[in-house]
Amino acid sequence: MVFSSLIFLYFFLPITLILYFVSPGMKLKNFILLLFSLIFYAWGEPIWIILLLFTSILDFGIGLLIDKYRGRKVSKWFLAASVIVNLSLLMTFKYADFFTSNFNFILGTSFPLPGITLPIGISFYTFQTLSYSIDIYRNQFPVQKSFLNYMVYVSMFPQLVAGPIVRYSEVIGDIDYRTTDWSMIVSGVNRFCLGLFKKVFIANIASILVEKYLDLQFSNLSSAEAWFGITMFSIQIYFDFSGYSDMAIGLGRIFGFRFLENFRHPYAAQSIADFYKRWHMSLGRFFRDYVYIPLGGNRKYQYRNIMVVWLLTGFWHGASWNFVLWGAFFGVFMILEKILEKPLGYTPRIFKHTYTMALIIFSRAIFYFVDFDKLKIMIGNLFNSANSISDGFVSDLTGYSYFFILVVLFCIPWDEIFSPTNKLRLKWEYIYKISAPIINILLIILCTVLLADDTYNPFIYFRF
Amino acid sequence: MKKLPAFLILFLILFVSSVFIINKKELVSKSEKRTLATWPEFSINDYTSGLYFSNISLYINDHFPLRSNMVDIAQKIRYHLGFHLDKEERIVVITTPKKEKNLKANLDTVNRKFDDDLKAAYSGSMLIINGRVYPQYAGSPAMGKPFAEMLNEYATKLSGVCNVYSCVAPLSSAFIPMEKYKKYNSGAQNTLNAIRSSLKAPAKFCDVFSALDKHFGELMYFGTDHHWNGKGAYYAYTSFCESAGIQPIPIESMKYERRRPFLGSLYDLTIDPEVAQHPDTLELFIPRVETKAVRYNATSLSYSAPTKVFGGSNNYIAFMSGDAPLIKITTNVKNGRRAAVVKNSMGNAFSVYLISHYEEIWVVDFRYSGHNLMDIILERGINDLIFSVGVYAAMSHGTINMMRNLAKPHAPALSGISVRKTTADTTNNKSISGRDSSLIKKTFTDSTNNK
Numbered sequence: 001m002v003f004s005s006l007i008f009l010y011f012f013l014p015i016t017l018i019l020y021f022v023s024p025g026m027k028l029k030n031f032i033l034l035l036f037s038l039i040f041y042a043w044g045e046p047i048w049i050i051l052l053l054f055t056s057i058l059d060f061g062i063g064l065l066i067d068k069y070r071g072r073k074v075s076k077w078f079l080a081a082s083v084i085v086n087l088s089l090l091m092t093f094k095y096a097d098f099f100t101s102n103f104n105f106i107l108g109t110s111f112p113l114p115g116i117t118l119p120i121g122i123s124f125y126t127f128q129t130l131s132y133s134i135d136i137y138r139n140q141f142p143v144q145k146s147f148l149n150y151m152v153y154v155s156m157f158p159q160l161v162a163g164p165i166v167r168y169s170e171v172i173g174d175i176d177y178r179t180t181d182w183s184m185i186v187s188g189v190n191r192f193c194l195g196l197f198k199k200v201f202i203a204n205i206a207s208i209l210v211e212k213y214l215d216l217q218f219s220n221l222s223s224a225e226a227w228f229g230i231t232m233f234s235i236q237i238y239f240d241f242s243g244y245s246d247m248a249i250g251l252g253r254i255f256g257f258r259f260l261e262n263f264r265h266p267y268a269a270q271s272i273a274d275f276y277k278r279w280h281m282s283l284g285r286f287f288r289d290y291v292y293i294p295l296g297g298n299r300k301y302q303y304r305n306i307m308v309v310w311l312l313t314g315f316w317h318g319a320s321w322n323f324v325l326w327g328a329f330f331g332v333f334m335i336l337e338k339i340l341e342k343p344l345g346y347t348p349r350i351f352k353h354t355y356t357m358a359l360i361i362f363s364r365a366i367f368y369f370v371d372f373d374k375l376k377i378m379i380g381n382l383f384n385s386a387n388s389i390s391d392g393f394v395s396d397l398t399g400y401s402y403f404f405i406l407v408v409l410f411c412i413p414w415d416e417i418f419s420p421t422n423k424l425r426l427k428w429e430y431i432y433k434i435s436a437p438i439i440n441i442l443l444i445i446l447c448t449v450l451l452a453d454d455t456y457n458p459f460i461y462f463r464f
Numbered sequence: 465m466k467k468l469p470a471f472l473i474l475f476l477i478l479f480v481s482s483v484f485i486i487n488k489k490e491l492v493s494k495s496e497k498r499t500l501a502t503w504p505e506f507s508i509n510d511y512t513s514g515l516y517f518s519n520i521s522l523y524i525n526d527h528f529p530l531r532s533n534m535v536d537i538a539q540k541i542r543y544h545l546g547f548h549l550d551k552e553e554r555i556v557v558i559t560t561p562k563k564e565k566n567l568k569a570n571l572d573t574v575n576r577k578f579d580d581d582l583k584a585a586y587s588g589s590m591l592i593i594n595g596r597v598y599p600q601y602a603g604s605p606a607m608g609k610p611f612a613e614m615l616n617e618y619a620t621k622l623s624g625v626c627n628v629y630s631c632v633a634p635l636s637s638a639f640i641p642m643e644k645y646k647k648y649n650s651g652a653q654n655t656l657n658a659i660r661s662s663l664k665a666p667a668k669f670c671d672v673f674s675a676l677d678k679h680f681g682e683l684m685y686f687g688t689d690h691h692w693n694g695k696g697a698y699y700a701y702t703s704f705c706e707s708a709g710i711q712p713i714p715i716e717s718m719k720y721e722r723r724r725p726f727l728g729s730l731y732d733l734t735i736d737p738e739v740a741q742h743p744d745t746l747e748l749f750i751p752r753v754e755t756k757a758v759r760y761n762a763t764s765l766s767y768s769a770p771t772k773v774f775g776g777s778n779n780y781i782a783f784m785s786g787d788a789p790l791i792k793i794t795t796n797v798k799n800g801r802r803a804a805v806v807k808n809s810m811g812n813a814f815s816v817y818l819i820s821h822y823e824e825i826w827v828v829d830f831r832y833s834g835h836n837l838m839d840i841i842l843e844r845g846i847n848d849l850i851f852s853v854g855v856y857a858a859m860s861h862g863t864i865n866m867m868r869n870l871a872k873p874h875a876p877a878l879s880g881i882s883v884r885k886t887t888a889d890t891t892n893n894k895s896i897s898g899r900d901s902s903l904i905k906k907t908f909t910d911s912t913n914n915k
Binding site: 001 | 517
């Protein structure tokens with residue numbers, strides 16, 4: 001099930017909320033949350049719920065065993081088992097076809113492709129269960145002894161299928177005990193409505209232009225249109241994913257959980273390293289804590305460590321070489337930025353921002369085109385196209401002009417420009433606070449109207 | 465007071481959900497002219513594949529309160545996202561048919577799929593001018609060559625047996641009846657000219673484009689459907705007559721019929737509120753010839769069903785009563801001449817005019833037919849073989865190969881003809897007619913032609 005659907009908004013969510021809030025006691029509340037999370041997952045993936053349960057039971061048991069044998073060598077073996085099983089599941093269900101086809105290509109064999117369909121959300125929940133086992137081993141928090149509470153952590157529907165990748169330490173206080181805090185619920189509702197708008201209005205409309213320029217008119221693109229197409233994809237992917245994260249964070253707040261932020265105005269970044277700190281932050285935190293720092297972090301082999309992290313980040317996104325290339329692209333620029341740290345420090349902000357955005361938008365082409373032949377043509381179109389601008393291009397530029405203004409307004413980091421004590425900001429915040437209920441209702445009506453006409457709109461990150 | 469904002473939204477949502485539950489569920493959407501989704505029946509297979517749940521989602525979407533109004537408003541919202549340079553024209557991009565499932569439900573019952581080429585070719589930019597939809601042409605001249613080569617193969621093989629004609633129909637966007645859009649002509653015209661220049665004798669070219677272009681400004685195509693109307697197809701027929709050296713029947717001498725308005729396939733693709741306000745009217749020009757017609761299934765001549773050259777529908781399906789793998793028409797024109805038409809849906813409106821000139825016409829839909837075209841030509845003594853297809857079918861390697869494969873001796877399934885070949889070689893020419901004579905008993909005269 002997706003958040004941006006009529007069935008979720010008008011049936012699943014109200015039923016869940018009512019049953020959740022009328023249930024007395026934390027145990028029953030957690031049970032309701034778990035039950036509806038499983039229904040939410042089963043709506044799209046009835047079979048793969050078995051895999052979700054298997055992973056959860058395994059890591060829950062391993063957590064208990066690590067805790068029981070803490071300090072003894074055997075606990076290391078339990079951790080190793082968790083890492084091996086989790087990564088093997090990911091390799092099997094996400095990368096089996098990729099490895100088989102590459103094996104066939106290199107050795108000239110012809111093993112049939114397993115053809116396993118990707119269980120939705122596997123990349124997210126596998127990382128969550130894995131992080132739980134590692135953190136228990138590192139003795140960062142006490143082991144969870146209630147399977148119900150553990151399952152709530154893994155399968156909580158707000159963040160189950162597309163993140164943010166929530167770490168157990170972030171919700172440890174809320175899982176066992178949380179109170180109904182109305183100011184948090186209201187801020188959760190505000191956040192959810194904002195996320196819904198970002199997805200249904202901005203991302204879905206950008207997707208129309210993405211398909212037009214990057215699929216339908218792909219072979220006849222002029223350079224301007226090619227850049228326009230990948231810029232639209234940059235808009236689509238940001239508002240799609242950050243919209244989902246906003247909805248997840250908002251729903252989490254309604255249920256009393258405080259998830260960490262996943263985005264912080266990524267398109268305001270001043271460098272690639274800065275972008276990394278602003279985009280899909282929960283994944284960045286995962287790789288930082290479990291790969292980058294254990295490899296030596298900044299202390300030794302930093303360039304190697306950066307490259308490893310980025311190659312893995314790329315590969316995490318999908319079983320295809322273009323994602324690896326995308327990761328390598330970022331890795332190389334991160335390293336170059338480290339080398340050129342001093343001269344870059346003296347360059348004006350506008351230059352740094354332009355250079356960063358150009359690279360980010362260009363990298364979207366690598367991200368979009370799984371097929372290398374198409375990518376090659378696209379790069380040709382971007383830099384040296386023989387095609388002339390089509391009739392429809394100018395009419396698209398003008399026909400979507402209000403839309404583009406809205407997108408820019410949403411990308412500007414207002415909260416970074418105006419300090420929390422700035423008078424203008426305080427005034428705006430006050431106006432928003434008192435008008436939020438009306439704004440939210442209008443946004444829900446608008447999104448309902450748009451959803452009535454657009455029944456199929458999955459999130460891009462569902463396939464990762 | 466703190467709780468009010470959250471409760472307001474919850475009440476709004478619950479109110480809408482309650483209206484949904486209480487509302488009487490319609491079976492058909494009158495405005496969209498389609499059947500609405502029904503509550504799915506549970507089955508283990510559907511459950512495990514996820515189909516059961518997705519059908520429930522469809523049910524909720526289809527029966528959502530005020531859905532059709534919301535669809536209209538959504539279209540208007542998307543349209544008003546900026547400044548529009550020209551008020552009367554706009555371009556919409558169709559990526560996937562918005563109501564694919566419903567389009568299927570709309571089609572007539574006998575073996576008719578939604579045109580494969582429609583999805584492939586017409587999912588793209590559509591120009592909407594004054595409520596009429598014009599699919600933009602995206603082909604190049606080079607794309608005409610493979611089709612011409614395929615025709616050359618037929619013509620060479622059938623040299624001395626029958627004439628082979630290319631009768632390719634351009635898209636409606638080539639004839640937008642406003643001078644300023646004449647620029648859209650050139651694309652389609654260049655591809656058709658490339659076909660002409662690549663065709664080698666004895667294959668013959670029908671200049672459909674010029675025939676239609678002479679009537680530039682007339683409404684020859686539908687505005688909400690991707691086909692041509694009776695008049696456009698008639699002009700194409702005159703171009704065939706010119707190539708074949710026969711005298712076309714004057715359009716004035718035919719029986720004229722108009723049917724009640726309809727919204728066609730391009731409306732289904734765009735679901736555009738402006739287009740909905742401009743429905744099409746089918747115009748039929750019916751030659752005064754008596755006909756009997758039967759349709760066969762994809763592989764066998766052993767089962768047939770009666771059909772009509774002019775069906776009773778109010779939309780394009782009226783021509784040949786829609787697509788069928790193979791249709792045989794017999795007429796009261798006793799001139800001994802026989803034709804075979806290889807076609808996709810564009811050929812339906814064209815084929816109906818041929819009844820004035822042949823006593824027997826075999827209409828083969830290359831997309832669905834598994835019959836061996838060469839057997840039909842040789843054994844029925846076909847004089848003219850006409851390829852009447854839309855320009856997109858003439859540009860795609862996939863569809864061209866389908867047309868080519870009709871001539872293969874081991875076409876997918878030829879039970880009707882191949883069984884006869886192995887068991888009754890000596891009967892030769894009469895074998896099909898012998899089989900048919902028993903089948904024709906089931907057929908009846910097409911009454912619409914007699915009146």
